[in-house]
Amino acid sequence: MSGLHPFRAHHRRKLLASPMPTPWLDIIARDVPLVEALRGEPRARVLDTMRVLIDEKYWEGGGGFEVSDRVRVVIAAQVAFQLQGLSLDLLAGARSFIIYEGAYVQSQKRIGPGGVVHTGSQNLGEAWVNGPVVFSWADALDAAMHPGTGLNVVFHEIAHVLDAATGMLDGTPGLPTVEARGHWASIMARTFEQVAEHHRTGRGDVIRPYALTNVAEFFAVTSELFFDAPQILRNAHPQVHACFEAWVAGPSE
Ligand SMILES: [Zn+2]
Structure with a gap:
């Protein structure tokens, strides 16, 4: 505040x-x-x-x-x-x-x-x-x-x-450093491809197909998992979970 x-x-x-x-x-x-x-x-x-x-x-x-x-x-x-x-x-x-x-x-x-x-x-x-x-x-x-x-x-x-709130709907929330933003973007881009592959091959993924609409929807759908069922996200995509945890923990993390 x-x-x-x-x-x-x-x-x-x-x-x-x-x-x-x-x-x-x-x-x-x-x-x-x-x-x-x-x-x-x-x-x-x-x-x-x-x-x-x-x-x-x-x-x-x-x-x-x-x-x-x-x-x-x-x-x-x-x-x-x-x-x-x-x-x-x-x-x-x-x-x-x-x-x-x-x-x-x-x-x-x-x-x-x-x-x-x-x-x-x-x-x-x-x-x-x-x-x-x-x-x-x-x-x-x-x-x-x-x-x-x-x-x-x-x-x-x-x-x-x-x-x-960052001024851009690009699936990356406000992060304290250029490095943190770059890390976020690369983890999410890699996971986006994995999730697409999992749905394409019928294996399925805890991140539902709607996330693949675009990067903004990928962030919104993944946010649902992180805030509502974090253990499901952690088990399936530990690096994505770690990015979200660092984000909500603030700049000191
Ligand atoms: Zn949406």
Whole structure:
């Protein structure tokens, strides 16, 4: 939360000094086991980040969907879980979260440079550079309630925002050095080829074929695995897992 405007910093302190609404903790206990399982300082930090996200983002329903506290808590808790070790400032470009009841039919053509292209007319979610992040509530809730599968629409869309925060949707998040970026790019490029080969030959891979759409989707799909089912990623692609671990551990690693 460094580099924050003094007014916003003050507002955040005031927000976090007030007690958490009890129903929100009930929602987490029931619907978001990944966050419910956290203890001590990590849990406190994730809950604080969740409250800031609920407070500072514009939460809008699409197609007449009513955005309830449960919707905000379930989505914000997952985003906060993903941001452990990462700065909330990375989401500065995504001011609005738009939530549809289920998979929605895309209503507009691709907008702006760098928009992430999701093929097909039915979307589970999407993210734009400096634009809103769009989620399907049914899929966001299902992901929250069933961790460990490596499928999570919230982690996927937020991964695109984290990727775009560097100014380029190139599948490489913000890394501290040229060497780290080069290492990341070479591991991912090599793994991309391996995964393509595994799917081509019918062997299959824990990184699903959609990742092969482009480097941005490769990052988003691999992020789903890293944040939702890290042991699956570690077993199948230890070097990819190590890159992600170094990234979320920050510059000192
Ligand atoms: Zn995507």
